[in-house]
Amino acid sequence: MRIAVYCASSTKIHPDYAAAATELGSEMARRGIGLINGAGNMGLMAATSNGALAHGGEVTGVIPRFMVDNQWHHEHLTHLIVTKDMHERKQTIATMSDACIALPGGCGTLEELMEVITWKQLGLYLKPIVILNLRGYYDPLLQQLQRGIDEHFMRALHARLWCVATTPTEAIDLAVATPMWDPAFSKSAAI
Secondary structure, X not given: OEEEEEOOOOOOOOHHHHHHHHHHHHHHXXXXXXXXXXXXXXXXXXXXXXXXXXXXXXEEEEEEHHHHHOOOEOOOOOEEEEEOOHHHHHHHHHHHOOEEEEOOOOHHHHHHHHHHHHHHHOOOOOOOEEEEOHHHOOHHHHHHHHHHHHOOOOOHHXXXXXXXXXXXXXXXXXXXXXXXXXXXXXXHOOO
């Protein structure tokens, strides 16, 4: 099994986030679960990768050429896949993974999370999506998504597109145990 982890590259964040990212990567390695991420050499991407690598885990990084040219890639991953652009990067990560977990992050992480949720709503991605809500980081987003349901921009069924965890262990458990999304539900994408 391989789990994609969406997360930030910022180094100026609360240390609890880095500790949780390291724990997530370590626990995935202990369970024999491969990690797929954006191959960054800083922030939570590096912490997750380093946690997995320190425990003998397999880490596949997927990164666009311009980021490699800027030397933003982690140089000690098990596998490095270089793509032509961000779109190919996101598609490759989604295709290679059996589930995804979103750690806290900025615009890029939020965009990746919302895109994969949209793909799942449309029946294009049927795998588990787990939001790892550390320190209540995702509370405002979860409230906004609920408001979208309450105001009929989405169906109540769509709240099942994602799961929410508060610890790395719980996130992995949900990624492993949550069943695949029924593609028949995509017929309910339109309200």
